[in-house]
Amino acid sequence: MQPFQKIKSIATPLDKVNVDTDQIVPKQFLKLIQRTGFGQYLFYDWRFEKGTPRKDFVLNDPAYKNSKILLARDNFGCGSSREHAVWALDDYGFKVIISTSFADIFYNNCFKNGILPIQVSDETLQKLFSTKSEIEVDLENQSLMVDNVPILFHIEPYRKKILLEGLDDIAMTLLHEDKIAIYEKSHKI
Amino acid sequence: MSKTLFEKIWDSHIVVEENGRSLLYVDRHLVHEVTSPQAFDGLRLNGRTVRRTDLTFATMDHNVPTSDRSLPIIDQTSSTQIKALERNCKEFGITLFDIHSPNQGIVHVIGPELGITLPGTTIVCGDSHTSTHGAFGALAFGIGTSDVEHVLATQCIMMEKPKTFEININGKRKNPHAVTAKDIILSIIRKIGTSGGTGTVIEYRGETISELTMEQRMTICNMSIEAGARAGLIAPDEKTYQYLRGRKYAPKNYDEYVSLWRETLKTDSGARFDKSFTLSAENIAPQVSWGTNPAMTTDVTGVVPFPDEYGKGNSEEEKGAEKALQYMNLKAGMAITDIAIDRVFIGSCTNSRLEDLMEAAKVVKGKKVSSRVRAMVVPGSQLVKKNAEEIGLDKIFKDAGFEWRESGCSMCLGMNPDILASGERCASTSNRNFEGRQGTGGRTHLVSPVMAAAAAIHGHFVDVRELDLN
Numbered sequence A: 001m002q003p004f005q006k007i008k009s010i011a012t013p014l015d016k017v018n019v020d021t022d023q024i025v026p027k028q029f030l031k032l033i034q035r036t037g038f039g040q041y042l043f044y045d046w047r048f049e050k051g052t053p054r055k056d057f058v059l060n061d062p063a064y065k066n067s068k069i070l071l072a073r074d075n076f077g078c079g080s081s082r083e084h085a086v087w088a089l090d091d092y093g094f095k096v097i098i099s100t101s102f103a104d105i106f107y108n109n110c111f112k113n114g115i116l117p118i119q120v121s122d123e124t125l126q127k128l129f130s131t132k133s134e135i136e137v138d139l140e141n142q143s144l145m146v147d148n149v150p151i152l153f154h155i156e157p158y159r160k161k162i163l164l165e166g167l168d169d170i171a172m173t174l175l176h177e178d179k180i181a182i183y184e185k186s187h188k189i
Numbered sequence B: 001m002s003k004t005l006f007e008k009i010w011d012s013h014i015v016v017e018e019n020g021r022s023l024l025y026v027d028r029h030l031v032h033e034v035t036s037p038q039a040f041d042g043l044r045l046n047g048r049t050v051r052r053t054d055l056t057f058a059t060m061d062h063n064v065p066t067s068d069r070s071l072p073i074i075d076q077t078s079s080t081q082i083k084a085l086e087r088n089c090k091e092f093g094i095t096l097f098d099i100h101s102p103n104q105g106i107v108h109v110i111g112p113e114l115g116i117t118l119p120g121t122t123i124v125c126g127d128s129h130t131s132t133h134g135a136f137g138a139l140a141f142g143i144g145t146s147d148v149e150h151v152l153a154t155q156c157i158m159m160e161k162p163k164t165f166e167i168n169i170n171g172k173r174k175n176p177h178a179v180t181a182k183d184i185i186l187s188i189i190r191k192i193g194t195s196g197g198t199g200t201v202i203e204y205r206g207e208t209i210s211e212l213t214m215e216q217r218m219t220i221c222n223m224s225i226e227a228g229a230r231a232g233l234i235a236p237d238e239k240t241y242q243y244l245r246g247r248k249y250a251p252k253n254y255d256e257y258v259s260l261w262r263e264t265l266k267t268d269s270g271a272r273f274d275k276s277f278t279l280s281a282e283n284i285a286p287q288v289s290w291g292t293n294p295a296m297t298t299d300v301t302g303v304v305p306f307p308d309e310y311g312k313g314n315s316e317e318e319k320g321a322e323k324a325l326q327y328m329n330l331k332a333g334m335a336i337t338d339i340a341i342d343r344v345f346i347g348s349c350t351n352s353r354l355e356d357l358m359e360a361a362k363v364v365k366g367k368k369v370s371s372r373v374r375a376m377v378v379p380g381s382q383l384v385k386k387n388a389e390e391i392g393l394d395k396i397f398k399d400a401g402f403e404w405r406e407s408g409c410s411m412c413l414g415m416n417p418d419i420l421a422s423g424e425r426c427a428s429t430s431n432r433n434f435e436g437r438q439g440t441g442g443r444t445h446l447v448s449p450v451m452a453a454a455a456a457i458h459g460h461f462v463d464v465r466e467l468d469l470n
Helices: A084-092 A104-111 A122-130 A157-165 A169-174 A177-186 B005-011 B037-045 B076-092 B107-113 B128-136 B145-154 B181-192 B207-211 B214-227 B238-244 B254-264 B307-311 B315-328 B354-364 B382-390 B393-400 B449-458
Strands: A007-009 A011-013 A069-071 A096-099 A116-119 A135-138 A143-146 A149-152 B014-018 B021-025 B028-031 B056-059 B095-097 B122-125 B139-142 B156-159 B163-170 B200-205 B231-233 B275-280 B287-289 B297-299 B343-346 B374-377 B425-428 B443-446
Touching: A069 A122, A084 A104, A096 A122, A104 A116, A104 A157, A122 A143, A169 B145, A169 B156, A177 B014, A177 B021, B005 B139, B005 B200, B005 B231, B028 B107, B028 B145, B037 B076, B037 B145, B056 B107, B076 B095, B107 B122, B107 B128, B107 B214, B107 B382, B122 B128, B122 B145, B128 B139, B128 B214, B128 B231, B128 B238, B139 B231, B145 B156, B163 B181, B163 B207, B181 B214, B181 B275, B181 B287, B181 B297, B200 B214, B214 B231, B214 B238, B214 B354, B238 B254, B307 B315, B343 B354, B343 B449, B354 B382, B354 B393, B354 B449, B382 B393, B425 B449
Parallel strands: A011 A069, A069 A096, A096 A116, B028 B056, B028 B122, B056 B095, B122 B139, B163 B200, B163 B275, B200 B231, B343 B374, B343 B425, B425 B443
Antiparallel strands: A007 A135, A135 A143, A143 A149, B014 B021, B021 B156, B287 B297, B287 B443
């Protein structure tokens, strides 16, 4: 996994609560057996109508073409555990997702793919939704710079380390091989 | 110190604790075709193997056709994914219940059916409805593909400890054949919301839960994820032990385990939960969802709500309800029983077990499906299908005009050919009414099996409390 770098970008405002992973990547694209190339299917049914981009959907607004930050509302990523949702966001170019809350499985899947989900207060989210300027995301210092005002955010220290160092968590777990083997010996079911 | 059931299972599976997280041992890993191919690729790429092939079980359920199994699969991408699972299981030495196996079925139906699911164990699967297995007092988590790879390689999962949430359900339902487990769980989600359980493991408790059969408990735990919970749990009891006794993969020295489970697998009196919610089952009505998430649900006797009434002052929720009504093509104030139905789907990991089909058959027997409706029954597994056919349920459904199909996830998520056409409206016993879930532009109303069966006969929703179901 690539280490997480500082990011400066305008943010794409997705003004909708309870966005489920079925919307992030619809089921018809889950049959692929590789991890790559899902960006073209991101928000497919909202983004396209019979294959043509829908003008009323925010991702089709040229102003947000190279955006790396997605602003979302409460309970983003609820529903299905499909990691394809995170692969699609990543492949499309989003590296940071900011919301007031995330669904658990989605939140966890983000860290496995070098995506930073940031949880903020209602007030902060409102501020971010109303700004037109770029937002700078600095994970090292846990800060968002918006219109020259820093806003600090919380992240669990170990998750921060995983992202900053781009760690492979299977390799990390395998460091405990001896303990797993001991546990296995005493635990039978 | 007093502990909750969740804490007992959690604590007994900790291999290592570090950085505020726990490395938990996984007792059973269930695998299916959609969320595993990239995980197996990852193993190959890094030269890793599957640590415990004896604790790993695979089946194909999400995109298998439910039509004649002797015919080849027409959809090439589905076929590729199914073949990939066959190849991966062969290469890594994993037990696979393939499309021709008498044990094939929806992964959350076959786990308990085969005794793979056991009380006090930890279970994971790359599927959010893994919460189903909590009905047996197993701590069961849905995980993403990266974690599937992690578990294949290490038989462990790294997690932060979730909070605990007790939901007490007390009181007797006046008509338990009409007001089902599905109605109980939809009522709960309607009240606590789709993120009401986020970050928690729910333990369902109370006399109503004790009275439920194992299959009904599975329906409750199955939809824990629709309230956002990491898992749902019900303490095992004699019904649990009886259900699993003699199942194919249940331990040989079963009685020894039962003695141990009886002693340990319960929340101690005095144990504290981080969060609590209580519901009386007495006045629950049959539920029907009207919107695009499972919390957007109301009584069958109710009306489609006005967005401001649904939002209760939350402008985002109000906007969500407005969009939902638009998508569902419903008008606020309309009676639920006036909603006409085009399709009926009885199936899914929520409601496709033998009891579900038996209850639905009571409504259907001797009647005909409305001429405006196409209705199908998709048993949850080959075993459910066989058992149902042995008692003649297939004939009851077919005589009424239902399609009787092979087992799989089918129209719950429409990854196989069973989908809604755009604009079609379906009464479905599944778990998600998200936009496009059952087919792009399709409209889903979540209901119980008896409610779905009655909607098939009448062409619109009816209050099943008015039918004779006994």
